[in-house]
Amino acid sequence: MTRAVPSIDARARAHATQTRRRPRRAHLYHPSTRARSSTAPRAFLDRLSGNATATGDKQQRDLFAQTKRAEVRIPGFLAYVDVDEATSTRGAEVVDAVLHAGATCVALREYGVDGTGGGNSGKKLYEAATTLKTLVRGRACVLIVDRTDIAASAELDGVVLTDxxxxxxVARKALPETAVVAHESESAEEAEKASKEGADLLLVRDVAMLEAIRQSVSVPIFVDAADGLGALASENSSTLQDLAAKGANGVTIRxxxxDPASGDEALLQSAVRAVANALEQSYEALGDSKGANGSAPQVTPKKFSLVSADGEEMIERERQLVEEILKFLRENCTDLDEIKLLAEARKGLEDLFLVVICGEFNAGKSSVINAMLGDKFVAEGILPTTNEIAVLRYSSKKSREQTEDGFFNVGIPAExxxxxxxxxxxxxxVILQRQQRLTEEFVPRADLVLFVLSADRPMTESEVKFLTYIRKWGKKVVFVVNKTDLLSDLGDVDEVVAFVKENATRLLSVSDPAVLPVSSRNALKAKKADSSNYANSRAFVESGFGKFEDYVMSFLGGSGERAGEALRLKLSTPLNxxxxxxxxxxxxLEGEDEEAKxxxxxxxxxxxxxxxxRQEMITDAAAQxxxxxxxx
Incomplete structure (x- = not known):
């Protein structure tokens, strides 16, 4: 017989009761030692994470919840700090002030700007890196100069390589795919070489070097502000005007x-704002350009984002709130093992949305994916083309590798x-044969499930059975009725949609299921025929794919009728x-407080x-x- 493990609330009440009933010792107050709390029950862990499998499986986390690629926003403002500055009170105050002003990147270096310092142990560098990362709190990109090992171990956003x-x-291979690799170059030749080898960002010493390489590289270029912050405080300053004219995308403060102006918060804000405004035009020019290798810049602001600026602000505010709660719990409830669940939930704020495509083979799942991505990246055919679960993720070039669990990681260069x-x-x-693995390993993690049905044979027996399996997870399911171009007229389409709605309502117990008719084949043809203006083409409008995409983006993002339902769910988990x-x-703490009293x-x-x-002894002594x- 398996003994039920009490919930966290029950264990807290039990702890409080135990401290109240504990026998008292007949001596002066001595702080009691709390007993370690037991491991959280599986049901509790599942309720928090929405996952029926162990949360510590790193491979599954990498597979299903990859974090966003690190970004250096441009126009950019990069500030260097050395190890001693990063760990000092004065340094922390200055860094916090420049981040508050809007700096987009902070780079940790082992040596001071004058070459002093250095000789730090790996432990000290690691501690400085984690201290700086905690101070930044996601407000900017955190890099470290040359030390790829520290960048990886401290989970920084990337590295700045010097000559x-x-x-x-080599750095690319040593760091995660999501990392930023910047290169600090002493010559135009080194800068061009770094760009060809895959550097995301170039840091150069002066305008002359910028001018020498601007036309030959496609990645952003930051230039040293040798005259300091004071020279950047106005958009009309000669320094900024020169940088903008030569095509700089950011500045670095070494x-x-x-810097005498570092203690003036108003001047800091003026400098960062002036840099952003003055260099905005050069950024726009960069966004339209291609380099010698024909590739677009990798370190750029996101041209397309599912999360609005307000949404990003809410995520940042919640991240800071959760950090404060974690700090409180770690200081005051050190034996509460479930603190690690909150740390995991906080990391979830950085995870990309996970969209799962389901449906019977030959329903057109691959066709829907290709239409969403804008090109034929996934194989299609009348025979089953997908025999294993594949996770499609962004990569600058196509790739495909199989994990030990049999899943495939597929890299695709789609925005x-x-x-x-x-x-x-x-x-x-096929999925029904592996129902347990399916429902336990990826359905609980989905932010959205797209259930693709073929218009000429909707709601087959296997599809109905699968819907009953995923119903218990309470996931948002959107029914995509594909291949509407096979039906003779709109009346037939309406009839199929009504049939799917009726069955979806019954199977999922929802009042108004989302059922969207599309022709993914015609949508992809329209996109490829006119990639810049396809949305206005008759073929694309008639395909219904525009309404489908609007629905999905609205659900995941923060606008439209659904106003970011998935984002609300993502935000609610850490709060819960x-x-x-x-x-x-x-x-x-109430129990301990009562015990202390x-x-x-x-x-x-x-x-x-x-x-x-004492009084008795005095009286007795007098009598004696x-x-x-x-x-x-």
Missing amino acids: DGVPTV NLTK LLQQMRIVDTPGTN VSELLLNAAEQI SEVAMATGVTSQMESY RAAAREVV
Whole structure:
């Protein structure tokens, strides 16, 4: 018989009761030691994470919840800090001020700008990196100069390579695919070489070098502001005007904490704002350009984003709130094991949306994916083309590799995949044979399930069975009735849509299921025929794909009728976890507070008893002296 494990709230109440009933020791107050809490029950963990499998499986996290690619926003403002500055109170204040002003990147270096310092141990560098990352709190990109090992171990956003560092291609292999690799170049030749080897960002010393390489490279270029912050405080300054005219995309400040203007927050804000405004035009020119290798810049603001600026602000505010809660819990409830769940939930704020495509084989799942991505990236055919689950993710070049679990990671250079992961699944008849693995390993993680049906044979037996399996997870399911071009007229389309709605309502117990008729084949043809103005073409409008895309983007993002339902769910998870943990912490701390008060009361009672005993001893001593005198 399996013993039920109490929930976190129940264990907190039990702890509070235990402290109230604990036998008191007959001595002055001594802080009690709390017993370690037991491991959270599986049901509780599942409720928090929406996952029926172990959360510690790194490979599954990499597969289903890859984090957003690190970005250096441009026009950019990059500030260097050395190890001593990053760990000092003065340095932290200056860094916080420049980030508050709007700096887009901070780079940690081992040596000072004058070459002093250095010789730091790996431990000290790591501690400085994690301290800086905590200080930044996601407000800007955090890089480290040359140390790819520290960048990887401290989970920084990337690295700044110098001419003395490892080659760019080596750094690329050593760091995650999501990392930014910047290169600090001393010559135009080195800068061009770094760009060809895959550097995302070039940092150059002066305008002359910028001018020498601007036309030959496609990546953003930041230039040193040698005259300091004071020279950047106005958009009309000669320094900024020159940088803008030559096509700079950002500036670097090498001596931030020692700059006389670093203590003036108003001047800091003026400088960062002036840089952004003055260099905005050069950024727009860069966005339209192609380099010698024909590739577009990799480190750019997102031209397309599912999350609005307000949504990003809410995510940042919530991230800071969760950080404060984590700090409180770690300081006051160190034995509460479930704190790690909140840390995981906080990381979830950085995860991309996960969209899962389901349906019977030959329903047109691959065709829908290709239409969404704008090109024929996924194989299509009348025979089953997908035999295993494949996770489509963004990559600058096409790639395909199979994991030990049999899943496929497929890299595709499609802009949409910078905002979401798309999971392509086998036909539902194949999936039914692996129902347990399917429902436990990827359905719970989905932000949205797209259920693709063929208009000429909707709601087959295997599709109906599969819907009953996924119903218990309460996921948002959008029914995509594909291949409407096979039907003779709109009346037939309406009839199929009504049939699907009726069955979806019954199977999922929802009042108004989303059923969207499309012709993904015609939509893709329209996109490829006129990639810049396809939305206005008759073929695309008649395909119904525009309404489908609007629905999906609205659900995941923050505009339209659905106004970012998936974003609300993403934001609610850390808050729900925080509420549960804070409730548990409150009960534990109340119990300890009551115990402490009881101990204090006991100590007060001991003091009173000692005073009474002293008085008795004085009285007794007086009596003894009187008796002694009578004897004498």
